[in-house]
Amino acid sequence: MPQNARRSERFVSREQRELRRELLVSPYPELGLVAMDGPNDPDPSLVVEDGRVVEIDGRREPDFDVIDHFIARYGIDVDAAAEAEVLTDEEIARRLVDVDCPRDQLVRLSRGLTPARLARVASRLDPVETMFALKKLRARRAPANQAHVTNLKDNPALLAADAAEAAARGFAEVETTVGVSRYAPLNAIAILVGAQTGRPGVMTQCAVEERRNLDLAIRGLVTYAETLSVYGTEPVFVDGDDTPWSKAFLGSAYASRGVKIRFTSGGGSEALMGRSLGYSMLYLEARCLAAVRAAGSQGVQNGSISCVALALAVPGGTREILAENMIAAWLDLEVASGNDAIASHSEIRKTAKLMGQFLPGTDFVTSGYSVMPRYDNMFGGGNYDADDLEEWMTVQRDWQVDAGIEPAAEADVVAVRERAARAIQAVFEGLGLPAVTDAEIEAATYGSTSRDLPDRDRGADAEAADGLLAAGTTSADVVRALDERGFTEVAEAIVGMQRQRVSADYLQTAAVIDAEGTVHSAVNDPNLYAGPGTGYRLDGARWELLQSLPYVVDPRKLLEEAAAGEPVVVEAGEAAVSERADEVVVAVGPAFGDALRATINGLSHADVLAALCDGIRAGGAEPRLVRVRRSSDVAFVGHDGALLSGSGIALGLQSKGTAVIHRSDLQTLDNLELFGMSPLYSLDSYRAMGQNAAGYALGHAVGPVPTMMDNYARAKLIVKTTLLHARETAAIVPGAPAVELRLTG
Amino acid sequence: MRFDPNTDYPLGQKRPDLVSTPGGHSLGEVTLEAVRDGRIGPDDLRATPETLRRQSAIALAAGRRPLAENLARAAELASVPADSILEIYTALRPHRSSAEELEEWARRLETEWAAPLTAAFVREARDVYAKRGLLAAERAQV
Incomplete structure (x- = not known):
């Protein structure tokens, strides 16, 4: 591009995209x-x-x-x-x-x-x-996933709560690290206790320097x-x-x-x-x-x-x-x-x-999914984090693929987070470490990041961590602290992990441990994929679990909402062809105002009809209401109406709110104006449609109602559209003639 | 019943009779009650060299020779004190040891800790380090 050349606005716009923060380079093999x-x-x-x-x-x-x-x-x-x-x-x-x-x-x-x-x-x-x-x-039959659990304050209650949530969401491994290396034993204990609170059998690690790491291992803390x-x-x-x-x-x-x-x-x-x-x-x-x-x-x-x-x-x-x-x-x-x-x-x-x-699924699809917001990820990670969980689970549901993360209800997550935070409070008390306060527990249970947690005395924590190492504290002390303070199940789970250390089965390739304590590795649970129908498939109870996301709704419930209220129209005999030249027929679909009572935009059918009639009268014509019973297609509804209309003009209207202005001499699938963006329409929109229909009826020059566009409307509302249209279609009476309608009340 | 590496995995489930703690307790004795009462202490909560050797045999039976060799070395190292382990690790890092020093570790592994496989491993490192200039004496020339 020559200097000072005029820039294309589209190129300029693309340069602002996130992608362009990165540098792409051509190959340079020597480096x-x-x-x-x-x-x-x-x-x-x-x-x-x-x-x-x-x-x-x-x-x-x-x-x-x-x-x-x-x-x-x-x-x-x-x-x-x-x-x-x-x-x-x-x-x-x-x-x-x-x-x-x-x-x-x-x-x-x-x-x-x-x-x-x-x-x-x-x-x-x-x-x-x-x-x-x-x-x-892949070595193991079923894929799994690993979680990252860290926070910028190394807060034990938050670490325990996040580890518990990770475990409850199905992560097979939980990894932490430290901001300050002296904290290592505290963080290792926090995620051990948290993970075993969330689900027994989850394996944990604390990424620190080798000597410290080996020491934590000898103490049974990782x-x-x-x-x-x-x-x-x-x-x-x-x-x-x-x-x-x-x-x-x-x-x-x-x-x-x-x-x-x-x-x-x-x-x-x-x-x-x-x-x-x-x-x-x-x-x-x-x-x-x-x-x-x-x-x-x-x-x-x-x-x-x-x-x-x-x-x-x-x-x-x-x-x-x-x-x-x-x-x-x-x-x-x-x-x-x-x-x-x-x-x-x-x-x-x-x-x-x-x-x-x-x-394809790997043994661990990520080597660290950040279960907390990226802000608190101390691995330089957070490629996917707490805020992305629903997308991740939805993509699993989209592909019917198991990428190792399970849905969990908010109440269950809150409960397990609190239980883990209370368990680590008990352990800190039992081991004589600086107290974990109730305020920390509450913030760890309900908060988002470590910013929400009260500050601890970090010097005192680090000193206590040194003391803990000097005193030779091991997992057995953690178990006793939990047991003495009523956290028997968590204590049992940690003893279970120690039993695993004794049998050492998890040293075999690709081992993970299930909630019952069974080790699944490439030795006893290998990937034997050999074509369609073999190997690991997401089906049965696991598929039920991974598709039942907390925000999935039952479509039957949506339909009940659309049908609430009293009928707004009554039928008054078969509709006849009119001679009246200033008339606009308003032809509604089979379920309108009856089985369905509102448009997709939530406008009541009574209000929509009133707005259309207002508009028609304001345009100098006279409305007549009919119901087309033989079709739910807006083109047929509109055209059938036009054939009944004295002016030859009709306004067709589906229950979901889609409308058309039709004329009797046009082909059914042709029209004068089509209003397909029903989610965007207000009562004013319907008034404007009525006025335009009147203009066509009286032979005036009519400018089309301005078109509105929302390209996301379909993504947002296609399910509701389908449900409403299905109800409309179900109300069809095959071959039945149109009937006159009167508004009730 | 004899141990069969082809069918006895997982040991904890299929052959708990073969698994014991370093203190001689059976796997079934590792319970919350035992930890509570202090019958099971921290020294009991780890694999014995024998268990690690069995895991090595299981890996070999599954066709994983390098993993089996690793676990066989682990079985030997189970009785080496942690401090010595970290010293040997440091000695094996580049430019840390002379050939003689590595040989001394190999000798101690053999004689003090009955760890011939690890000793051979250290000697192999010594020979390769000599060829690649990774011994301590050669540091100045690198």
């Missing part, structure tokens, strides 16, 4: 700003000599970096490699979308593929194929962690102060303390940290995933995660993220598929991206 199929990505290769991997993706063993060494040692199954060697990329890609090729076979094959080969095969699939592969490859980050290049891995060996060791250490572990990786992180070495996001993520599997992690949190906006800045970014999730599932890892960090300012774009995981 890793390329989604997949990067020009510098190596050609896949795998050489095995004497059962030993000596070349991966063009690199010979002496040139292996630390990640190659790790994958070569633990991440390649040489038997599967031999099997994969004879297949082309296309053949493997076809198997990924072949319902007759079982997941087991694909998982075995994946163990013989190098990172470059995984990425290359993934790039053979288009978005829908990738979604299908992901659906097929049950899982996903803080173990890995990267796809050696320099970034080392900059992150780890190696695959140190991370894998840490994973084993957590497992030794009964903590379920998933690693974290995601496309774009290497570019962001300045050491992509010129490789594409997907290739580097494939390296991460191969290392994660090699480390023996049961799962991974991936899909660009906190770098999502960087992936979305380059062409194919959304597709790349989906491909990452698919490769992780293919490698038999549990997948918590991102959608937590804010992906875009644009609601359209954000949700378009979400569908890649939402529709």
Whole structure:
């Protein structure tokens, strides 16, 4: 665009949209700003000599970096490699979308593929194929979801209330973190108590530094962690102060303390940290995933995660993220598929991206849905938050897809929030921590964000947290505090979680725990999808639950409202053709003023008729009322009226308020003026229609009544329209002649 | 009845007889009453090395070798004190340890804690770190 050129108002308007706050860039492979199929990505290769991997993706063993060494040692199954060697990329890609090729076979094959080969095969699939592969490859039978629970004040009552609501809404895991790291034990206790109040069996984690985290685990205050980050290049891995060996060791250490572990990786992180070495996001993520599997992690949190906006800045970014999730599932890892960090300012774009995981279903559709408003999300998350819950649940209902969030009635949510806040009050008292006040409980129960909570003495809390650690406080103390103060059920639930730690069943792939304490993992509840009618389908009681949203109404009730009141017209014999040249027939539909009493806009039929008659008389003509009984279609109602009218002009009117001015010599589906925007009409509108009809009857020059438009009217009112029209249609008497009407009263 | 990794999962439900706490209590004894009375203490509320080894066997039976190896290392680490675990983790971070220091940890894992799998894992790290310049002595040259 040349400087000073006149701008198009439409281009200027679009520049104001939310989307344009973001920077989209063309690929820059040297900096890793390329989604997949990067020009510098190596050609896949795998050489095995004497059962030993000596070349991966063009690199010979002496040139292996630390990640190659790790994958070569633990991440390649040489038997599967031999099997994969004879297949082309296309053949493997076809198997990924072949319902007759079982997941087991694909998982075995994946163990013989190098990172470059995984990425290359993934790039053979288009978005829908990738979604299908992901659906097929998910580890656990049923999808689930994870919640984020944090607040800017680290308020324990609010944390407990939010964790309880998350649990009551069906989240299988709840994750918190801290503003001040010394708070870690308090926050961990708050969400443990809250979650077990909301639903027994929900797993919890507190994302803090490893030493603190391990300590919380040993005390039985957390049950899982996903803080173990890995990267796809050696320099970034080392900059992150780890190696695959140190991370894998840490994973084993957590497992030794009964903590379920998933690693974290995601496309774009290497570019962001300045050491992509010129490789594409997907290739580097494939390296991460191969290392994660090699480390023996049961799962991974991936899909660009906190770098999502960087992936979305380059062409194919959304597709790349989906491909990452698919490769992780293919490698038999549990997948918590991102959608937590804010992906875009644009609601359209954000949700378009979400569908890649939402529709196939992943083990955790988000790796943190913010159950509180974004304001209180301390993960830099809140891609979807408390305010979006109804949209999320409605989209589940629209697609008949289970994305892990259940509806809950307001009264139930308020009750569970209060119970959790009271439970944490009891625990704080029992453990000798600074008191949680009734004012905090009330604000946590009914408030929106931590702004609504009274401030606590943060210094005293932090000191008490230190004291709690020094005193060796564990989950057993939490249990006793609850039990002594009458919170027996919550105490039982926390003991239940300790029993889970003893049996350690939740260390298996993709484990979640149901309210009865049964562990569901890829071992005992695997995804066995093999085509239509198999695998997990949202149906039965679960589908009933997910479609019964609190704001869904019974359409029968709506009809009862429309029929309230006394009839406004009486029928007075068959209508005849009139000779009167100054007459306008007002022809109403079969249910008008009888089975139905008001328009869709809530105007009573008596008032509408009075306004029409006023208008007709003001225009110098005389109204005559008839009811057309043989049709509910406004064109037929109007035209039948016109055939009876002495002037040949009639005003047809449906019960819902749609009107037409018709003339006897026109084709039925033609008209003089049609008023189809019934939700917008006032009594003045009907008066103006009457006056115009009179003008046509008397042969005056008539300007049309100004048209009104509301393009949302249909979305808003189409259900009511359908109901009202159905009632009108039900009142039809086939073949019956029109009848004269008189207003009652 | 013998343990069968193919059919006995979840252990807590199908084979509670095989699961006990570090203090020798059965899974069924882990109740609110027991915690209330102090019969079950915090040290009882965790998996034993034996349980972790069984979970490792279950993972292997399900075809997940790396997960099984991870859980086998976890079984070994269950009896290593937390402070030592964090020291070993730190030692495995890049540029923290010399080859000798890592070898010393491997030796202690073997002799003090009967953790041969983890010891081998640490030695493997030592060899690769030497090749990749990730040992402490080489820090200055990086």
